[in-house]
Amino acid sequence: MTFQSQIRRQSPQVSTRKARRGWASPSSWAASLGVGVLAFGLWAGFNRPVTDIPPYSGEIGGLAFSPFHAGENPQTNRYPSVAQIKSDLALAAAHTHNIRTYTVQGILGQIPALAEGMNLNVTLGAWLDRHPAANAAELAKVVQVANANPDVKQIMVGNETILRGDLPVPELMADIAQMKAQTHVPVSTAEPWHVWLKHPELANSVDFITVHLLPYWEGVPESIAVQDAMHRLAEVHDKFPNKRIVIGEIGWPSDGIDIGAARASTVNQARFMRDFFNLAAKDHLQYFVMEAFDQPWKTSFEGRAAGYWGMYTLGRQPKWSLTGPVENNPQWIFYALGAALLSLAATMALLSRRPDIRFSGKFIFAALVEGFTATLAMLFMTMSETYLSLSAAAVWGALAAGQGLLLFLLIADSFDLVETIYGRVAKRHFEPIPAPAGARLPKVSIHLPICNEPPHMVCQTLDALAALDYDRFEVLVVDNNTKDPKVWEPVAEHCARLGPKFRFFTLGKYKGFKAGALNFALRETAPDAEVIGVIDSDYIVEPDWLRSMAPAFDDPKVGFTQSPQDYRDNDGSLFKRMMFWEYAGFFHAGMVARNERNAIIQHGTMTLVRKAALINENGWAEWCITEDSQLGLRLFRAGYEAVYSKKSFGKGVMPDDYNAFRKQRYRWAYGAMRIVRANWRALFSPFNHELTLGQRWHFITGWVPWFGDALGLVFLGLGLAWSAGLILDPVRFEFPIALFMLPSIGLFFFKIVQILALYKNRVPCGFVDRVGAAVAGLALSHSIGKAVWKGLFSNSLPFLRTPKMKNAPALVQGLVMSREELVLLVLTWGALLGVGFGHHWATLETRLWCAVLFTQSLPYLASVSVAILAAMPAPAPKPVQAPAKQAAPARISDMHPAAGD
Numbered sequence: 001m002t003f004q005s006q007i008r009r010q011s012p013q014v015s016t017r018k019a020r021r022g023w024a025s026p027s028s029w030a031a032s033l034g035v036g037v038l039a040f041g042l043w044a045g046f047n048r049p050v051t052d053i054p055p056y057s058g059e060i061g062g063l064a065f066s067p068f069h070a071g072e073n074p075q076t077n078r079y080p081s082v083a084q085i086k087s088d089l090a091l092a093a094a095h096t097h098n099i100r101t102y103t104v105q106g107i108l109g110q111i112p113a114l115a116e117g118m119n120l121n122v123t124l125g126a127w128l129d130r131h132p133a134a135n136a137a138e139l140a141k142v143v144q145v146a147n148a149n150p151d152v153k154q155i156m157v158g159n160e161t162i163l164r165g166d167l168p169v170p171e172l173m174a175d176i177a178q179m180k181a182q183t184h185v186p187v188s189t190a191e192p193w194h195v196w197l198k199h200p201e202l203a204n205s206v207d208f209i210t211v212h213l214l215p216y217w218e219g220v221p222e223s224i225a226v227q228d229a230m231h232r233l234a235e236v237h238d239k240f241p242n243k244r245i246v247i248g249e250i251g252w253p254s255d256g257i258d259i260g261a262a263r264a265s266t267v268n269q270a271r272f273m274r275d276f277f278n279l280a281a282k283d284h285l286q287y288f289v290m291e292a293f294d295q296p297w298k299t300s301f302e303g304r305a306a307g308y309w310g311m312y313t314l315g316r317q318p319k320w321s322l323t324g325p326v327e328n329n330p331q332w333i334f335y336a337l338g339a340a341l342l343s344l345a346a347t348m349a350l351l352s353r354r355p356d357i358r359f360s361g362k363f364i365f366a367a368l369v370e371g372f373t374a375t376l377a378m379l380f381m382t383m384s385e386t387y388l389s390l391s392a393a394a395v396w397g398a399l400a401a402g403q404g405l406l407l408f409l410l411i412a413d414s415f416d417l418v419e420t421i422y423g424r425v426a427k428r429h430f431e432p433i434p435a436p437a438g439a440r441l442p443k444v445s446i447h448l449p450i451c452n453e454p455p456h457m458v459c460q461t462l463d464a465l466a467a468l469d470y471d472r473f474e475v476l477v478v479d480n481n482t483k484d485p486k487v488w489e490p491v492a493e494h495c496a497r498l499g500p501k502f503r504f505f506t507l508g509k510y511k512g513f514k515a516g517a518l519n520f521a522l523r524e525t526a527p528d529a530e531v532i533g534v535i536d537s538d539y540i541v542e543p544d545w546l547r548s549m550a551p552a553f554d555d556p557k558v559g560f561t562q563s564p565q566d567y568r569d570n571d572g573s574l575f576k577r578m579m580f581w582e583y584a585g586f587f588h589a590g591m592v593a594r595n596e597r598n599a600i601i602q603h604g605t606m607t608l609v610r611k612a613a614l615i616n617e618n619g620w621a622e623w624c625i626t627e628d629s630q631l632g633l634r635l636f637r638a639g640y641e642a643v644y645s646k647k648s649f650g651k652g653v654m655p656d657d658y659n660a661f662r663k664q665r666y667r668w669a670y671g672a673m674r675i676v677r678a679n680w681r682a683l684f685s686p687f688n689h690e691l692t693l694g695q696r697w698h699f700i701t702g703w704v705p706w707f708g709d710a711l712g713l714v715f716l717g718l719g720l721a722w723s724a725g726l727i728l729d730p731v732r733f734e735f736p737i738a739l740f741m742l743p744s745i746g747l748f749f750f751k752i753v754q755i756l757a758l759y760k761n762r763v764p765c766g767f768v769d770r771v772g773a774a775v776a777g778l779a780l781s782h783s784i785g786k787a788v789w790k791g792l793f794s795n796s797l798p799f800l801r802t803p804k805m806k807n808a809p810a811l812v813q814g815l816v817m818s819r820e821e822l823v824l825l826v827l828t829w830g831a832l833l834g835v836g837f838g839h840h841w842a843t844l845e846t847r848l849w850c851a852v853l854f855t856q857s858l859p860y861l862a863s864v865s866v867a868i869l870a871a872m873p874a875p876a877p878k879p880v881q882a883p884a885k886q887a888a889p890a891r892i893s894d895m896h897p898a899a900g901d
Helices: 012-023 026-046 082-093 106-114 132-148 169-182 193-198 200-205 222-239 266-283 296-302 332-351 359-384 390-422 455-466 485-498 513-524 545-554 574-595 611-616 627-637 658-678 680-684 693-728 738-762 767-779 781-793 810-817 819-838 844-871
Strands: 098-100 121-126 152-159 187-192 209-213 245-250 287-289 444-450 473-479 502-506 531-534 558-562 607-610 641-644
Touching: 026 332, 026 359, 082 106, 098 287, 106 121, 106 132, 121 132, 132 152, 132 169, 152 169, 152 245, 169 187, 169 200, 187 193, 187 245, 193 200, 193 209, 193 222, 209 222, 222 245, 222 266, 266 287, 332 359, 332 390, 359 390, 359 738, 390 574, 390 693, 390 738, 444 455, 444 513, 455 473, 455 485, 455 502, 473 485, 473 513, 485 502, 502 513, 513 611, 513 627, 531 545, 531 611, 545 558, 545 607, 558 627, 574 641, 574 693, 574 738, 574 767, 574 844, 607 611, 607 627, 627 641, 627 658, 658 680, 658 693, 658 767, 658 781, 658 810, 658 844, 680 693, 693 781, 693 819, 693 844, 738 767, 738 844, 767 781, 767 844, 781 819, 781 844, 810 819, 810 844, 819 844
Parallel strands: 098 121, 121 152, 152 187, 187 209, 209 245, 245 287, 444 473, 444 531, 473 502, 558 641
Antiparallel strands: 531 607, 558 607
16 A cells, blocks of 8 residues: 555645635635624724713813923933923913922923913922932022012922921921011922821911822722812811811822722723812812823832823823813724734634634634734733833833734644644545555664663563564664663673564764764665664554555655654553653644644654655754754755654653653753754745745744743743832832733633643543643743753753652652742742732732732642652552563663653
8 A cells, every 4th residue: 555545635736726715715704804893893892982071161270280201300300491391381371370390400490480471370399308408409499489480379398298208397397487488478388188187287387288189099999089089188178177278289190000999091080180170160179280291200219100190191192181082092993903904814824724624713713813913902002102211111122022922822822723623624644554465665774772771671672673564674773872781781682582683783982872873873774774763762662563654655755754652651640641641642633733734743763764865864963962853854844744643653661750751851842942043044034945834833833832931931030020029119110011911821821721622622531631731741841941041042951960869758759859940939929929918919910910920830830749749659550561572661760861752
């Protein structure tokens, strides 16, 4: 039976026609456009104008006036120009006759003079802090400016000076008395309501009380914020009934973190201010709105909300009108359209590759992509409305780039999910049917590299090879770097007993590890051999392996074949079960999907390679610890095809403990990164056409999750550092916006759902084993992340020592084995509890941040748990069924890394 009769193939022309039909498929367009319409409706629903806010048509009582523009900051002595101040004064004069300033530093002392003729009354402010000389100079200049400008109607000596603790009350009272003696206008100081109630002596020292009413800072919900502010005003009035009271600051920010039940937004700001304006007009209150223009320079010491109290943006655009509807995001439609177009392009580009996907799968995929792109669009919309310094822009830009990578990963995972579950046509399905007697079959040279392997295990493997139902084959056993002859001599003797088909070589100290041994075997291969087979030293093969797989080489395009790695020592222990099914997921789902685009991963056992192709590619790469995957990619670059069979033709032995399991995955990830470095042009360059688009897709998307694990280490470090700031300095360190936190949480749970769904559809195991496989994979995240960074920037693989604690209790063994992950787990949970209790679990941002920390901790919890499970005593091994007499499976915990994968 020929290869062509076993595999359902399509010519390139047929594939191209199908791709075109997929692009124009009515069901694909219906799914994509239908989801787009629904998404746009959701955008519109969430961003519909708010029309139930009472309008206000009167004059604004007063505005707090700080005329700093973009890039200007009094802390760096960068002040606005005269022209800028005059323009801002004219804008304020269009809405009010009263402004309040905070200092006369720099050019700001000219504000009263510049306001002349604009019908503006100025309440002049003197800024006081903990520097006596600067305070004296400030007060002297205020006296000079006030006495020189008749539009100065009131003076404020200090602003929240007592609240900050910059001056004691008696000293401030002395400064007030001095100002009253040297000027001819009423004098006050400005403090929040509770400071006046606590210090009645301060109230007695001023001509009028200036009270700040800012319920946002106190966590009051917007719906009752005006009533709360009036309640606080009444408390001060009841305490000092004979004093005139001016509201020095009242307002609501249009952006910022949640504080208790207080939510900062444009709509909430407009509602609060309009409600207050109407109430103030009715009760004839004197007040100053906090404030005229946004002042983002304040965010460095007061938090993000401090930059968004203005009725106007930093660019002097009104955020909302005094009448009519109000929108939080007036530009939402452009971002919605951008998300819809990006989603449509990505969805149709991928669905065109699989027109056979059922409509339900297309709809689910379109919905997932739309959701991911909409989240990214909302992030960019938020960034466009946020004032960013250069450093902040760099941080936000890096986070946005991370979100873009996350978007790519989510789209790739979603497509993998729907094409696996909802795909109906397998274009490259291979049925491994044994060739009939008399069929012309190629001679196969099977290479078995060993290094310090237990002799009885290798002999067991050789017995299985001797039982192959195949006439034309040889077996070359190559031992390298085994120091003790007593280890390899029994293997040599066993080869001699098995006959001339079995040849044994011992190389002593030899460079190149496994790849070096394989290259030696390639040079010693029989001249008439056409195919090279490679198996690991612990594999027991089925008799029909070669008779089923060798016919694939009838097609000259085939460069190699691969069948799954499988294991015979699933002894019933929970750890072995978890490993067994974790491995199975890749071979039952991942490799099947990759085979559809001729993009499988070659691995170093149960593989057959065309000898001519191997020689043309200069053999096995001795510089790469994953020489098998490197060879597979090189063969694809050379234009060869691969054949994958889902049927298992051999079974090996799994790692014995968690450390061996972890080291194995570390080697795979490290080797993959070195392969990426060596093949980056073929993978990423648009000018290199050695790989097909589908091959690039699978190799890149297959390794991107490992990059995600590497970035996870960075984000964990940043998260712990930021958590320390949130605990120790909560004003300067604010929670990231929700749009940065939600995707990381969503990605984690999406991955879990994806794994469970793929397993349910493709892997023959129950729900408990699906969860166990997911936990086992999760436990490797930390090791993979470290391997990625090592592989990207280093060429040397470190020796990973296994702690020797065989006599310790299982719990102690597990904790020691995972001690690095245990430390990070404790730190992460400590940060979670510190942030949660430090911020009283009060806001959405607090809870989201704690959820992020908890999500980040789960791989470490999985690692510690799996290590403990692995250390528990295993039940007695089950008898092993094999084609020949054999011993029990050998343990491979201490095998040399070059001996196999």
